[in-house]
Amino acid sequence: MKRAIAIAASGGELWGALKEDEQVVELRATRGGSASRVGEIWLARIVGLRPELPAALVDIGLARPALLSAEDVAPKSRFKILREGETVVIEIAKDARADKAAGVTMRLSRSLAPPANGKPPQRLDEPAPAVAALIAPWLDPAPDAIAVDDRAIYADLRNWLRARHPALVAGLVAANEALYESSGIADAVEQALASRLALPGGGFLLVEPTALGVAVDVDSGTARSAVAVNLEAARAVARQIRLRNLSGPMIVGFVGMKGKGERARVLATLAKALARHVPDCQVLGWTRLGHVELVRKRKAPSLAESIAAARH
Secondary structure, three states: OOEEEEEEEEOOEEEEEEEEOOEEEEEEEEOOOOOOOOOOEEEEEEEEEEOOOOEEEEEOOOOOOEEEEHHHOOOHHHHHHOOOOOEEEEEEEEOOOOOOOOEEEOOOOOOOOOOOOOOOOEEOOOOOOHHHHHHHHHOOOOOOEEEEOOHHHHHHHHHHHHHHOHHHHHHEEEOOOOHHHHOOHHHHHHHHHOOEEEOOOOOEEEEEEOOOOEEEEEEOOOOOOHHHHHHHHHHHHHHHHHHHOOOEEEEEEOOOOOHHHHHHHHHHHHHHHHHHHOOOEEEEEEOOOOOEEEEEOOOOOOHHHHHHHHHO
């Protein structure tokens, strides 16, 4: 499978697309300095302990203290002896949201020593360009190619790759055309933001994020076979969860079928597709009302939320 990254500057926004065999499978967007802070390493101070969670609150210079879960303390046994006022070196693992604090971990992705006279909060690593934060999650495994359609962004990314991922520099190219349209980003964005998604066999999906979770309804449309449209929908659901970066509780209402064998076949197809596209998404099974329940831990905003933030 060929993996490639396309980076497009369009309308003041910076777009990143991960492509597998020429198909856009993931999208990310940012504007100016609003890129993800995941991966930043900080000298932080513990400002509160929450043994009931269990977790610690750490100051990394944000309006709200970040959350350091006991599971992310290294070593885990150290959590019991943490004290308020103590300094720790952490890495941001989850961005802050309007309703939740940033998540941090002491399990660093790379080694950095704290300064001799450092005063927290203090960032220890060198700030990366916004484009680096945009594509960082897609660099392992290494992509076969990275194309950028903006010369200044290309230069920033080339310098960053030379310092952090020198093996990827050879695959970096400056595109001579606007990638937002030509690389399929525009079409993928339209698809990812649509509430109604047509399926090739005549059916379609209705995707509706709600306060309680994401609801997905499968409509048979002009399809003649319930099983056929459900199998097609099962694969599409997995792709859409990945493309839209959906998380939290999700429920899928498939078209009614006859017998446990058909339901088992659809569930197996869904599980296989999820294992490829979003392996961290759990299938909880059929409900008593005949829906399929899924759950995925939230690690980052959905694509729709990211776009809204970039355009704010």
